Amino acid sequence: MDLPPTNDFCADPTVALCQRMVRQQIIARGIDDPAVLAALQKVPRHRFVPASLQNLAYADQPLTIGYGQTISQPYIVAYMTEAAHLTPRSKVLEIGTGCGYQAAILAEIAQEVFTVEIVPELAQQARDRLEALGYQNIHYKIGDGYKGWPEFAPYDAILVTAAPDHRPQPLLQQLAVGGHLVIPVGTIGQRLEVLHKTSTDLEMEKAIAVRFVPLQGHSYGF
Ligand code: SAH
Numbered sequence: 001m002d003l004p005p006t007n008d009f010c011a012d013p014t015v016a017l018c019q020r021m022v023r024q025q026i027i028a029r030g031i032d033d034p035a036v037l038a039a040l041q042k043v044p045r046h047r048f049v050p051a052s053l054q055n056l057a058y059a060d061q062p063l064t065i066g067y068g069q070t071i072s073q074p075y076i077v078a079y080m081t082e083a084a085h086l087t088p089r090s091k092v093l094e095i096g097t098g099c100g101y102q103a104a105i106l107a108e109i110a111q112e113v114f115t116v117e118i119v120p121e122l123a124q125q126a127r128d129r130l131e132a133l134g135y136q137n138i139h140y141k142i143g144d145g146y147k148g149w150p151e152f153a154p155y156d157a158i159l160v161t162a163a164p165d166h167r168p169q170p171l172l173q174q175l176a177v178g179g180h181l182v183i184p185v186g187t188i189g190q191r192l193e194v195l196h197k198t199s200t201d202l203e204m205e206k207a208i209a210v211r212f213v214p215l216q217g218h219s220y221g222f
Pocket of ligand 1: 069070071072095096097098099100101102103116117118119122143144145146161162213214215216217218
């Protein structure tokens, strides 16, 4: 018996896993922003996790990425991205590049992404990975994200993916009026806050209980 001419009967299994992740973990929990759902279906999450954890790339959990750090659970990435209220013209600052997955999701939706990472090895690996995937609208900095990235401020949205024990003043300053800051705050008993900056005020839109790795550096006085 002849074999089929191509192996197209054997579709890429990650596509099905990714679609199931979006249906069962994201849409089922109330995320409905079409741009966020499209980005999650486009970015190959398995390219961002260590080889030994490939089989868990689309699972409903955070994963370790080395250097004591983690890639967030898919739902948390989706929640934070939706809460940032991005448009195709947005300029976004991310603190904590990690493996670069959240940056890729942001880059699918926003115009420019600025991402800051304190561990040089993680920053370099993420940059290599994101460049290999073809992202050209992501800008990289190695440093303490507590201080933000003042040269390109103001930002329409700022996402912080490691938890300080208080809201960093430089980030509040670098947020545009009308912009959103999405940030986990606290040590034991963290809350993921979604804050909206108005011309006079900082309004809390919503908050949920979470557990992120601590923001290192300035905020703890090292
Ligand atoms: N957004 C990431 C999640 C990474 S976990 C992703 O999609 O994979 C949090 C990251 O924040 C880690 O990589 C950690 O090294 C980094 N980090 C911790 N403190 C930081 C600081 N002060 N400035 C910048 N990055 C920091």
